Amino acid sequence: MNLSSLLVPERVNLSLRSKKKESVIKELVGMIKSGKDADVIISTLIKREQLGSTGIGKGIAIPHCRSLLVNRLEIAVGRSAGGIEFDAIDKKPVYLVFLVIAPPQDPGNQYLLTLGRIVQLSKELVKKKLFMEPQSPKDFIKLIARIEKLIDRRK
Amino acid sequence: MKEIELLIRLHDLDLLLKELGSPERRKSFQSIGFKIKDPTKKLAQAREKLARKIPKPLLARYERIRQRYERALAPVIGGICYGCFIRLPSEMSTRRDEVQSCPNCGRIIYWLE
Numbered sequence: 142m143n144l145s146s147l148l149v150p151e152r153v154n155l156s157l158r159s160k161k162k163e164s165v166i167k168e169l170v171g172m173i174k175s176g177k178d179a180d181v182i183i184s185t186l187i188k189r190e191q192l193g194s195t196g197i198g199k200g201i202a203i204p205h206c207r208s209l210l211v212n213r214l215e216i217a218v219g220r221s222a223g224g225i226e227f228d229a230i231d232k233k234p235v236y237l238v239f240l241v242i243a244p245p246q247d248p249g250n251q252y253l254l255t256l257g258r259i260v261q262l263s264k265e266l267v268k269k270k271l272f273m274e275p276q277s278p279k280d281f282i283k284l285i286a287r288i289e290k291l292i293d294r295r296k
Numbered sequence: 297m298k299e300i301e302l303l304i305r306l307h308d309l310d311l312l313l314k315e316l317g318s319p320e321r322r323k324s325f326q327s328i329g330f331k332i333k334d335p336t337k338k339l340a341q342a343r344e345k346l347a348r349k350i351p352k353p354l355l356a357r358y359e360r361i362r363q364r365y366e367r368a369l370a371p372v373i374g375g376i377c378y379g380c381f382i383r384l385p386s387e388m389s390t391r392r393d394e395v396q397s398c399p400n401c402g403r404i405i406y407w408l409e
């Protein structure tokens with residue numbers, strides 16, 4: 142499983158405008174879908190959040206859901222220098238958001254593997270606030286690729 | 297909201313209820329690091345509210361197909377029903393705002409670009 146290969150610069154936004162959970166989710170879904178499709182996915186993601194915030198602590202959030210409206214795994218990334226109110230489990234603001242939407246059918250369970258990988262990567266990204274360093278989406282993806290190499294080498 | 301859109305919303309919600317409804321399945325997310333409550337009670341009201349907006353015969357049809365297949369709705373991609381992988385008659389695509397069923401497998405279909 143390789144996250145950097147699933148990321149594209151067009152879906153990495155290093156200066157999110159929104160400061161609140163719901164509007165951040167909208168901003169990120171907007172990079173993947175538009176119109177009514179976006180509305181449906183946003184509503185599903187918010188229902189998922191109601192079961193427990195996907196703000197897993199240390200400034201990272203990973204909103205996720207399955208939806209009929211995608212036919213492969215779709216990911217968008219957003220960063221906010223000012224922080225987002227995300228109702229995170231440690232009650233701290235969120236600075237980096239990975240949004241993951243998976244199709245209903247997913248034989249290799251890429252969905253869970255991807256979520257696990259993002260959590261694993263996040264532990265490295267929060268060290269010395271590494272994730273704030275990249276100045277462009279391309280650099281951000283390069284950073285992810287570099288950390289993934291380190292993680293894989295450790296195994 | 298169009299009926300097909302309501303059905304898609306309901307189906308997405310049912311996916312969520314199914315995926316996180318059993319303690320074992322929930323555990324696979326919890327072990328990654330997510331805190332998740334049992335969705336059954338929490339989302340029951342949301343499901344009811346959504347289901348009420350759908351005409352009864354259509355809702356019954358949805359539930360009936362769900363008994364038979366795991367998923368009641370199948371996407372159409374490139375003219376193919378992804379429930380049973382048959383090519384659909386092209387005139388069906390001109391009525392994509394309506395609720396239509398695949399003539400082969402009977403699943404309710406929606407167009408996915």
Ligand SMILES: [Zn+2]
Nearest residue numbers: 377380398401
């Ligand atoms: Zn079919």
